[in-house]
Amino acid sequence: MPELPEVETVRRGLAGLLTGRWIRAVAVLEPRLRWPVDPALSGHLTGRRVLALERRSKFLLVRLDRGGLILHLGMSGTLRVVSPGAPLLPHDHVRLGLGEAASGPVTRELRYNDPRRFGSVHWTDGPFEAHRLLEGIGPEPFDAVFDGAYLHRRARGSRRPVKNFLMDTDVVAGVGNIYATEALFAAGIRPDRKAGRISRARYARLAAAVREVLAAAIAQGGTTLRDFTDSSGRPGYFRVSLRAYGRHGSPCDRCGRPLVLTRIANRATVFCRNCQR
DNA sequence: AAGCCTACCTGTTGGC
DNA sequence: TGCCAACAGGTAGGCT
DSSP states (O other): OOOOHHHHHHHHHHHHHOOOOOOEEEEEEBBSSSSSEEEEEEEHTTTTTTTEEEEEEEEEEESSSSEEEEETTTTOEEEEETTTTTTTTEEEEEEEEEEESSOOOEEEEEEOOSSSSSOOEESHHHHHGTTTTTTTOOTTTSSSSSSSHHHHHTTOOOOHHHHHHHOOOTTTTTTOHHHHHHHHHHTTOOOTGGGGOOOHHHHHHHHHHHHHHHHHHHHHHTTTTOOOOOTOOOOOOOOOEEESSSSSTTTTTTTTTTTEEETTTTEEEEOOOOOOO
């Protein structure tokens, strides 16, 4: 599933293919995504030029010469760039025909595919950060303000489990179940510990762990980053080396005792009873 | 009002 | 082997 590192990998892979091109045609084959696709999408996008690809949390942002596209891949979404005549696949929902100039032929096509339709596609006229999906999102994990002091301050008085706290998009952007599990394992913090009962020093470890696990995953994505065109078919979501997530029953790589599975806020949570306190 | 629960969706997995 | 329920995930909005 596309987590923050995967979205960043997609952004890097698509940037060179989209930047500078013109959107020459738009087709919405299935508007029933997580939120209905704006019926006026085609009118907003046709004739626009792509200026840059950006990312905020797990949202991919396509900056245009007027306004921009906000894409979320949900948990099964993919984007690929294909020849205009390439056969459609099941669950191809949105097609953007791209050209090299403001007029002339469509030379490439960006296709948004999402079997589960948990993702979404939005157009915005204003600044990205003012869009209702993006306003109120906490700092990016790699932003300088995201540190132990910040987490400690935000958690003050909170009695919910630190894993919930870490997955709260208002607290920090883009940390989902997998990387919350991994970061807590790396930091040696029990996921069910009350957020307000963790020291600033331990939060400093946690902030560093969040950055480390995300950076490592992005680096691994980078190594598998090929082109996002016909030949690769799909921007395959790389396998990252996970130390805790999905490894319940297997030995902890630090102490050898079996990792345990529990549920916190109805989410699968794996941790080591010995190494995480 | 903090923090929990649910809806949304379908491909995959596990149990009987 | 075949069937079907459970599960996975992020987010917003509803509920307590």
